[in-house]
Amino acid sequence: MDFTNKVVIVTGASSGIGAASAMLFAKLGAKLTLVGRDENRLGIVAKQCEVANRLQPLCIIIDLTTKGACETVVKMTVATYNKIDVLVNSAGKCLLGSLFDDAPEIFDELIDINLRVPYKLSHLALPHLVKTKGNIVNLNTTDNSRVRHGFLPFSISKAALDRFTKSAAVELATEGVRINSVQPGFTRTNILKNLQFDEAEVEHVYQCLSTKINIMHADEIANMIVFIASDLCPSMNGVLIKHDAGQTLYFY
Template identity: 45%
Template sequence: MDFSDKVVLITGGSSGIGAATAIYFANLSAKLVLVGRKENALRTIAAYCENAKGIKPLTITADVTEDAEVGRIVEEAVGHFGKLDVLVNSAGVLKPGGMKNSNMENYDKVMSTNMRAVYHLTMLATRHLVQTKGCIINVSSINSTKPSALTIAYNVSKAALDQFTKCVALELAADGVRVNSVNPGFVKTNILSDAGLSEDQLELVVQNIVNSQPLQKPVQADDVAEVIVFLASDKAKSITGSCYVIDGGSLLK
């Protein structure tokens, strides 16, 4: 696969799946726009990407839940590179809790980041993707279909994201724009530590999940990145409206 002269915008590009995806695209000569809230982390990932093929990414420090900043992201990306070929909506948050131990602030934060921001950014990027017959990949989760009493808001946001993926795929198919999602199982990224889990708690979660899934090995961010890049490539030219599960077999049990 070769992404020479392709412009790829990745939200959540400073860590986790977004960062792994950025590095993967960089090794295939993509022109990258990396978006995240942490400027220093963005610069670090951008340096890795530039070292791959000598192509300097554009970094945009922004909060995707702020409407004005979403507009700025699209304007700066297209203004810098002149077009947009691939949009990867990877930014996401998790706030644990159910009906007995949650609050509306957590719900609003999860839905604002995981769904509203994706809707808004995709809406603003659509006209540019139509011009290039580009594609969109949303980072969802197996939690979109696997109920959990511990992460209700997160699960609801990802279920909504899967339906969004299919609806937008249907709308934009006639324009030659493909839209798909990747639905990972547990991937050890900063999303759980950001949710408030200690390192010991995180390690316990990792062991419990790994031991309970059929393949009994953790899903790596690179595993998810590889599927994202595949879906963005011409090898997936006939795939749209699909949700690709990468979970070590977790949904089998």
């Protein structure tokens, strides 16, 4: 795979799968726009990307849910590189919430970052992607099809992202632009820690299964994201790829 002279935007690039994807794109020669909220962590990722391909990434420290943020990302990228080839919507959040909650703030927050931001960024980047015949990769989760107590707002936001991916694929195909989604299972990222899940306990449950499923590393998901974004699969469009170490064989 070769991304030399390709311009790639990666949101959620300061940690986890977004960071791993950014570093792999850099190793393959891409010119990068890295978007995140944590300046220190994004700076570390940017430095690693620069070491990998001797190209300094454009770093945008911003909360994508704030007014004008998505516009800023697209405008700064085009102003810096004059084009966009790939948009990776990796930024996202998982919070516990319920229909019994007194207020719908959690629902609104998850819809904003997990659905509205990818939709808006895709809309804004589309004119540029049409010119380059580029593509969009959405990062989702295998868990969006699983009914679990406490995950109602999260599940709704992620199920909607899948519907967005498939519906948008029909529209974008006429312009030569692809859009696909990667659905990882449990992966070693900050999300597990933020939910206060005991990673050792989760891994123990997986290891007790007949196929001894492991919690995956972000690098493995990054490999799939970069492969989908590459020129190796030019006809892949509207596909939801479950990459979950066989998790759905047991829990769905």
